Amino acid sequence: MSEAAFIAGDWGTSRLRLYLCDARGSVLARGEGEGASAPDCAGRFAAAVAPWDKAHGVLPAVLGGMVGSTIGWKEVPYLHCPAKPQAIAGAALRFDGQISTFDFRSAASPCYACVFPPDEAFQEVACSTMGVFSPTVGIIGAMQAAEALRVIGGFGGTLEGRLMMLDSLRMEWNTMRIARQADCPVCGSR
């Protein structure tokens, strides 16, 4: 059996789907847990991957879905999962997509909470009820892949400090400048 290299997860509103993968991305084992809308997602994630932590050591985790959304995202910085210092955030719902890069190697980089404060009121939205224009996910996903290569390769700069928003109904892009907030509850003490 190939050696486990990372954990991939799709964290939907109602379910967490986990995959233990080897370095080539082949699935070695599957797991699952509750969705991102249930409380204590950090604890539930740690519990869900505990058997794999024990068997293989703590592995990097690559998570998609509702991770980083306002549902439960406050817990994410405390997850027991090593991550690269850069986080590339992308989202898509209905006809709206957005992407930015939060590069914590850079002192000036804002974090997700600088842009979307955790105490801001939000409406719980799920792709299963709101729907998503699927090409929007592909466009944002391809841009995330390009951004990841730019970050890893260190060429061409990054999207740090810029939030790009796609309206795929009118097929228009808007770019918003985003700045680090000194009173941010997540990175203010960084």
Ligand SMILES: [Zn+2]
């Ligand atoms: Zn912040």
